[in-house]
Amino acid sequence: MFKSKYLFIFLAILTMLSLLSPPSFGQKRPAGFKPDELVCKMQPGYSIDIINSEYGTQTKSHQLQTNCYLLLIMQGHDAESLATIIDARPEVVYCCPNYILSAPEPYQRSEPFLDVQYIGSVELQTAAVSLDLNTAHAISEGSNVRVAVIDCGVNYLHPQFLTMPGSVVSRWDYIDNDSVAMDEPGGSASGHGTFVAGIIELVAPQSDIFVYRVLDTAGMGDGYSIAEAILKAVDDSCRVINLSLGMIGVHDDLDDAIRYARDNEVLVVAAAGNDSTDSNLIFPFPASREYCLAVAAVDSINLKADFSNYGDKVDVCAPGTRIYAPFLDTSYAWWDGTSFSTAFVSGAAGLIRSIRPDLTLGGLDSLILDNADNIDTLNPDYAGLLGVGTINIVRALTAATQSLIRGDINVDQAVNILDISYLIEFLYRDGPEPLIYENADVNDNQVLNILDVAYLVNFLYKSGPAPK
Numbered sequence: 454m455f456k457s458k459y460l461f462i463f464l465a466i467l468t469m470l471s472l473l474s475p476p477s478f479g480q481k482r483p484a485g486f487k488p489d490e491l492v493c494k495m496q497p498g499y500s501i502d503i504i505n506s507e508y509g510t511q512t513k514s515h516q517l518q519t520n521c522y523l524l525l526i527m528q529g530h531d532a533e534s535l536a537t538i539i540d541a542r543p544e545v546v547y548c549c550p551n552y553i554l555s556a557p558e559p560y561q562r563s564e565p566f567l568d569v570q571y572i573g574s575v576e577l578q579t580a581a582v583s584l585d586l587n588t589a590h591a592i593s594e595g596s597n598v599r600v601a602v603i604d605c606g607v608n609y610l611h612p613q614f615l616t617m618p619g620s621v622v623s624r625w626d627y628i629d630n631d632s633v634a635m636d637e638p639g640g641s642a643s644g645h646g647t648f649v650a651g652i653i654e655l656v657a658p659q660s661d662i663f664v665y666r667v668l669d670t671a672g673m674g675d676g677y678s679i680a681e682a683i684l685k686a687v688d689d690s691c692r693v694i695n696l697s698l699g700m701i702g703v704h705d706d707l708d709d710a711i712r713y714a715r716d717n718e719v720l721v722v723a724a725a726g727n728d729s730t731d732s733n734l735i736f737p738f739p740a741s742r743e744y745c746l747a748v749a750a751v752d753s754i755n756l757k758a759d760f761s762n763y764g765d766k767v768d769v770c771a772p773g774t775r776i777y778a779p780f781l782d783t784s785y786a787w788w789d790g791t792s793f794s795t796a797f798v799s800g801a802a803g804l805i806r807s808i809r810p811d812l813t814l815g816g817l818d819s820l821i822l823d824n825a826d827n828i829d830t831l832n833p834d835y836a837g838l839l840g841v842g843t844i845n846i847v848r849a850l851t852a853a854t855q856s857l858i859r860g861d862i863n864v865d866q867a868v869n870i871l872d873i874s875y876l877i878e879f880l881y882r883d884g885p886e887p888l889i890y891e892n893a894d895v896n897d898n899q900v901l902n903i904l905d906v907a908y909l910v911n912f913l914y915k916s917g918p919a920p921k
Contacts, residue, residue, distance in 0.1 A: 486550035491524045491536050492677050492706040499544040508535065514677070518684050519709040523551065523677050547705040554679060554700040554707075556605065556645050556672035557727045557737070558790040565644060565786035573777040573787065575613065575655055579753045580772035584797070585847050586656060592850040593804040595619065595657025600803045601686035601694040602653065603679060604646030606636040606666035613651055613779040619659045621650065624689060626666040627678040636781065640670025644780040648788055649697050649796045651778035656800025656846070660807070663691050668698060676704030683710040687717050692806045695799040696723040696745070697792030699737025707739065715744040718814045720806075722799045724791040725749040731764030731838055741766050746802075746818065747840070750774065750794040755828045755843050757835050761791055767840040769825055771797035801846045809853045816864075816888035824848040859920030860909055862893045868920070873909050880906070895920035 491510065495501055501522050504510055509530075514523040526535055532550040539548040575581070596619075606628075607614075609621035623634040636647045650662050665682035668674040679698070686694050694714060714721050723740035725747045733741070740747035747766055750758035750773025757763060758774050773794035780786035798821065805812070805820055812820070822841045829836040860868035863875045876893055878884025880901065887893035893901055896908045897920075911917030 485553045486532060487553070487675050488532055489526055489528075490551040490675070490677070491526060491532060491539070491548055492521055492551050492704075493524055493539060493548040494519070494521045494546040494705070494709070496544050496546055503544060504539055508539065514681075516681065516684060516706070516710075518713050519680065519706060521677075521680070521706040521709060549705055551675045551677050552700055552702065552704045553673050553675055554698045554704070555674075556642050556668055556698050556792060557724060558642070558645060558672075558788065558792055565648070565780060565788040567780065567784055567786050571787065573785065575651070575777055575779075575785070578775075578777040580776055580797070581655060583753060583772060584656075584844070589656075589804060589846045589850055590658070592847070592854065593657075593808045595660035595800070595803040595807045597810075598657065598660045598693070598803045598806045599663050599689065599691040600653055600657065600660050600799055601663045601665060601682075601689070601691040602646060602650045603665045603667055603682045603686065603694060603696055604649055604698070605642050605644075605668040605670070605672065606634045606646045607650045607662065607664045608636040608644075608647040608779065608781055609664065611647060611651075611779045612783055613785075614654065614662075617654050617658050619654060619657070619661050621654075621662045621664060623664050625682070625685060627682060628666055628669050628674070634664040634666035636666075637670050638781050640672070642668060642672030643670045644786065645672060645697070645792065647780060648776075648778045648786065649695060649792060652776065652793055652796035653695065653800040653803065655778070656797055657803035657807070660800070660803040663689055672698075674698070676700070676707040680704075680707045680710035683707070683714055683721075687714050687719050692719055693799050693802045694719060694721045695796055696721060696739060697795045699724060699726055699740060701735050701737065703738050708742065711739055711742060711744060715814060720746065720802050720814060720817055722746045722748060722795050722802065724795045725767050726762040727760040727791055728762055729760050730762055733764065733766065736762060736764060736766050746798060746821070748791060748795040748798050749839055750789070750791045751828065751839075751843055755826070755831050757832050757839060758789065760789065761794075763835050763838040765838065767838065769798060769822060769840045770794065770828065770843045798844055801844055801849065804846065804850060805853050808850070811889060811891055812853075813886055813888060813890050815886040819864075819888050820849045820853050824852055857889065857892060859892055860895050860912065862887045864888045864892065868909075869913065873906060873913070876901070876906055876909070897921035
C-alpha cells in the first residue's frame, strides 16, 4: 500500500518536472508553440478572410514583406490540429502553429559565471588574441555598419558599450511590446543578448548594434516575433543579422523572413547549437538553412568544442569556449556556446562590410569562407564536418582590400574566359552570383544580362573597349 502510494507520488513529480523543464535544441520536436496562435500565408489572389470566416480565426497581425498572417484561434481549438486542416487547403501556402525558439545556452550545461571568480580582459582574452583583432582593426573597425542582435535584449547602459566608439540602439522589445529592448535580470537566459552584443562590439568596435528583444529571460520567443524583428532589421538598414537561437523543425514565416533578408543582401549568421551531434534530424533551424551561415564552436587551440554540433550543415567555426564579455548591470562573465561563436562571425562580417559595402551577399560569404583556416588535421574525428574551418578575419580583410578589376567576375585577379563562363553560369544555369556586382557589370548599365557577356567577349577576343 505504502509502496504504491510513494510510487505514484514519485511518478507524479517526474511528470511535473518534465512539463516544467525548458526545451533544448536536442528535442525531437519543436520546443512548443503559442496555443492560441497560427501563422498562415495565402496563395496569390486569395484573401485571409476565407480562413477567418470558415474557422473562426481572427487576424492579429500581418507582415507585408512576407504576406504572412498571425491568426488568433477560438478558445478550445487545438492549434496543431487546426493548422494541419488549414494547411491542406489549396488556397494556402502554409499554416502552422506559432512555434517557440530558444537560445541554446540556458538549456545546456553551459552557464555564465561572473568575473568575481576570475577577472579577465575583454581585449586580451584568448579568443581576441587568436583572431588577431589588433591587426584586423588596423584594416577595419566596422564603421558605418549596422549589425542586428535579435536576442534577449541588451544591457546597453553597460560601461563596456559606453566606452566603445560604436553605438547600441534599442529598436523594439517584442516581449513587452515597447521600445526599450533591455536585457532583463531574473532568468536562465538573462545576460545572453548583452554577452552576444559585447562580442560583436569587441570584433567590430565602430559598428552600430541595433537591438531587437524577442526572447524572454528564460530564452524563449515565438517565431512570428523573430520574423518581425528580422524584417524590421532589414528595413532599418542592418547589413548583418545575428541569430544566436534555434529550434528543431522549421517555422515557415521565419523561413520567409530570412529569405527576405537574403534577397536584400543582408547576411544572417546563426548558431549551430550545443548538442554535440551531427544528426540532421536535430540540427537547429535556422542554422540548417543554406541561406544562413551556420557557426560551430572551437576551443582556444582550434579543437571542436565538446558541446558544439558539427556535420555537413556547418559552414564555419569560431571561438566558443571561455569567452569573456559584458553581462548584467556593470558586471562581466565567462561563458561557452555556439551563440558566442556566432557573434564573432557577425562581427567579422561587419568589419568586411565596412570596407566593402559594394560586395554582394555571395561575395561576403566567400570572403569569410574562402579565407578560413582548415582545421581537419587538428580534428581528424570531425574531418569535413566543421565547415571550412575557423574564421581568419585578418586574411579575409586583406583579401577584401584587393583592388577592384572590372570584368574579374570570379575574383581571381585576372580577366579571361573563366569570367565569361562564370557569368553565363549565373545568368542561365542557376550558378553562383558574382562575388562583386560591379566587377560583373562590365558595361556599367546597372543590369547584369547578355549584354555584359557580349561586352566581355568583344573585349577579350575582338579588341573591343575595356570594361568601364
